[in-house]
Amino acid sequence: MKMIQILVLLLISVELCISTNPGVKVRLTKNGLEYANRIAHAEIVKQLQSLSIPDQSGEDGDIKYTLSNIRVKGVTPPGSSISLVPGKSGVSWALSNFGISISADWRVKYEKGIIHISTSGSVDASVSGINVVETASFGIDKTGHPSIASSGCSDNIGNVDVDFHGGISFIINLFRSTVEGKIKDLLQPKICDEVVQLINNDAEKSLATMELAVEVAKRFLLDYRLVAPPAITADYMEIWDKGEIFWEAAVKEAPFSPQPLPSWTDNSRMVYIWVTNYSPNTFLYQAHTNGYLKYNVTKKDLPDDSADYLNTTCKFKCIGTIIPQIGTKYPNSSVELHLHSTAVPSAVMTNKTLTVELDASVGMWARTPNKTAAYLATLDVNVSLTLQPSIKNEKLNGVITDHSFKLSVVKSAVGELHPTVLNLVIDGILTIAVIPELNEIAAKGVQLPIVGGVQFNNTFLLLQEGYLLIGTDLQYKVNKSLRFEAENCRVIHV
Ligand SMILES: *[C@@H]1O[C@H](CO)[C@@H](O)[C@H](O)[C@H]1NC(C)=O
Numbered sequence: 001m002k003m004i005q006i007l008v009l010l011l012i013s014v015e016l017c018i019s020t021n022p023g024v025k026v027r028l029t030k031n032g033l034e035y036a037n038r039i040a041h042a043e044i045v046k047q048l049q050s051l052s053i054p055d056q057s058g059e060d061g062d063i064k065y066t067l068s069n070i071r072v073k074g075v076t077p078p079g080s081s082i083s084l085v086p087g088k089s090g091v092s093w094a095l096s097n098f099g100i101s102i103s104a105d106w107r108v109k110y111e112k113g114i115i116h117i118s119t120s121g122s123v124d125a126s127v128s129g130i131n132v133v134e135t136a137s138f139g140i141d142k143t144g145h146p147s148i149a150s151s152g153c154s155d156n157i158g159n160v161d162v163d164f165h166g167g168i169s170f171i172i173n174l175f176r177s178t179v180e181g182k183i184k185d186l187l188q189p190k191i192c193d194e195v196v197q198l199i200n201n202d203a204e205k206s207l208a209t210m211e212l213a214v215e216v217a218k219r220f221l222l223d224y225r226l227v228a229p230p231a232i233t234a235d236y237m238e239i240w241d242k243g244e245i246f247w248e249a250a251v252k253e254a255p256f257s258p259q260p261l262p263s264w265t266d267n268s269r270m271v272y273i274w275v276t277n278y279s280p281n282t283f284l285y286q287a288h289t290n291g292y293l294k295y296n297v298t299k300k301d302l303p304d305d306s307a308d309y310l311n312t313t314c315k316f317k318c319i320g321t322i323i324p325q326i327g328t329k330y331p332n333s334s335v336e337l338h339l340h341s342t343a344v345p346s347a348v349m350t351n352k353t354l355t356v357e358l359d360a361s362v363g364m365w366a367r368t369p370n371k372t373a374a375y376l377a378t379l380d381v382n383v384s385l386t387l388q389p390s391i392k393n394e395k396l397n398g399v400i401t402d403h404s405f406k407l408s409v410v411k412s413a414v415g416e417l418h419p420t421v422l423n424l425v426i427d428g429i430l431t432i433a434v435i436p437e438l439n440e441i442a443a444k445g446v447q448l449p450i451v452g453g454v455q456f457n458n459t460f461l462l463l464q465e466g467y468l469l470i471g472t473d474l475q476y477k478v479n480k481s482l483r484f485e486a487e488n489c490r491v492i493h494v
């Protein structure tokens, strides 16, 4: 191979390594898997208790038979266990010692030439000691959905017992052990056939159609598609999600990638979720480049008790008295502030704080009594917002707990403006208008990539350099079925 080819291959693989870092990572530990198994087992037992079996019919040569009115008389629920199989990139599920007994009506017809024989009766049957071990392997499909396929199934049946009554039962019962053997032979491959079908069709279909885009702040999509096949080790299963936030109206990649995550060895919780600063940074990137970070603060955006803060004429405290030259030049008016971001803001995560750094331009205008807008000044304001992230209702949300800023006057049409006075005004506007508005958005929260129908318990949230980590136990909401929350989901077209 030529040097140049080697180099290209090397570059491609380096590129692939970079692009496969997850923005969001989910780890389901053994504890989590065992919990899922307990839930699944309880669900199986519940379903078995109300099991109904449809009529069965078939042909064997000239013989037609039907089994109808099948009643389940007793069920021995299976024991179940689940384990991780790193070698097959999968999990293995074992059901043991399952048993069922039924009674039914049977009818047999024999038709050949002029011979027509029809006979019927009832039957009691039981099958016991059924064991099944199914291994399913995970992968990823072209659209970034997880895929699943059976990679091994084995089963055996302990005992089959049948007892016919009525009709020609006395004859059939003579061949009882032959019939029992035949049923066992018929049933045994069928069990794995069914299980494999369930995995390869039903489970695969539900994974392939799972919604992996979550709406954020109405205009954005959070992309939870996989960037790599699920990774399985002896201790956990990991899902690597893209974790990128897109502008819904024009989906386009951000020009930066997630950083690799350091290793984490504590697997005592059921689930761990890493959210890297890539997610908020792609949000901020899209928000800025698509002109979303624009906000006009006018009188009607202020709460009632501070609505007059923007007056240019008042008795005590308002912009007109804080900055007298505005009050003098434009009396009986109200000031408007037109804010817009001037650079891509950044989210900075350290092991202590999560801050958002935002550079903004603030245009100051006076809305005069005749409704025209008169230009006052332009300020350059760099704001730093400290966010306290938290988990509420299984969503990640936040609240702004602190802010600081630096400002300078770019231009003024009302003479010299004193920085100390402007600081007071901008601080007032941030505190009474901008921050409450941002907190309202942050309080709505962002959905995490977990199936619906579970609640968090024993949850911690840890801030680290470049990411935050959520560790939690799960608790099943009994009245909901396990599924990925479909509310607020959209399809991403890239
Ligand atoms: C803010 O006000 C200006 C002037 O009235 C207007 O042109 C602009 O579209 C407004 N911006 C927003 C985000 O409402």
Ligand SMILES: *[C@@H]1O[C@H](CO)[C@@H](O)[C@H](O)[C@H]1NC(C)=O
Pocket (backbone or CB within 6 Å): 308, 311, 313, 314, 315, 316, 332, 333, 334
């Ligand atoms: C602020 O201006 C409005 C009219 O624009 C007026 O009704 C209100 O009384 C003023 N507030 C104060 C404190 O002067």
Ligand SMILES: *[C@@H]1O[C@H](CO)[C@@H](O)[C@H](O)[C@H]1NC(C)=O
Pocket (backbone or CB within 6 Å): 331, 332
């Ligand atoms: C401002 O409004 C007050 C009360 O409506 C009025 O008496 C005063 O003349 C107005 N001032 C100007 C400069 O329009």
Ligand SMILES: *[C@@H]1O[C@H](CO)[C@@H](O)[C@H](O)[C@H]1NC(C)=O
Pocket (backbone or CB within 6 Å): 351, 352
């Ligand atoms: C936070 O990081 C600094 C250095 O980046 C380190 O000295 C400090 O021990 C860390 N604190 C915690 C609680 O991890």
Ligand SMILES: *[C@@H]1O[C@H](CO)[C@@H](O)[C@H](O)[C@H]1NC(C)=O
Pocket (backbone or CB within 6 Å): 368, 369, 370, 371, 372, 374
């Ligand atoms: C509106 O009021 C402003 C300031 O009070 C004044 O400069 C401007 O000429 C007025 N415009 C009209 C159309 O009356």
Ligand SMILES: *[C@@H]1O[C@H](CO)[C@@H](O)[C@H](O)[C@H]1NC(C)=O
Pocket (backbone or CB within 6 Å): 359, 380, 381, 382, 406, 407, 408
């Ligand atoms: C805000 O930040 C930008 C770039 O980071 C810088 O050029 C500007 O001087 C800063 N403005 C203030 C008021 O600190």
Ligand SMILES: *[C@@H]1O[C@H](CO)[C@@H](O)[C@H](O)[C@H]1NC(C)=O
Pocket (backbone or CB within 6 Å): 457, 458, 474, 475
């Ligand atoms: C939630 O966690 C607590 C503390 O570990 C535990 O005592 C409790 O049983 C858990 N609740 C459920 C429903 O699992």
Ligand SMILES: *[C@@H]1O[C@H](CO)[C@@H](O)[C@H](O)[C@H]1NC(C)=O
Pocket (backbone or CB within 6 Å): 477, 479
């Ligand atoms: C499920 O349970 C929750 C409380 O845990 C309740 O608010 C909700 O209405 C229930 N939903 C249904 C469909 O029963």
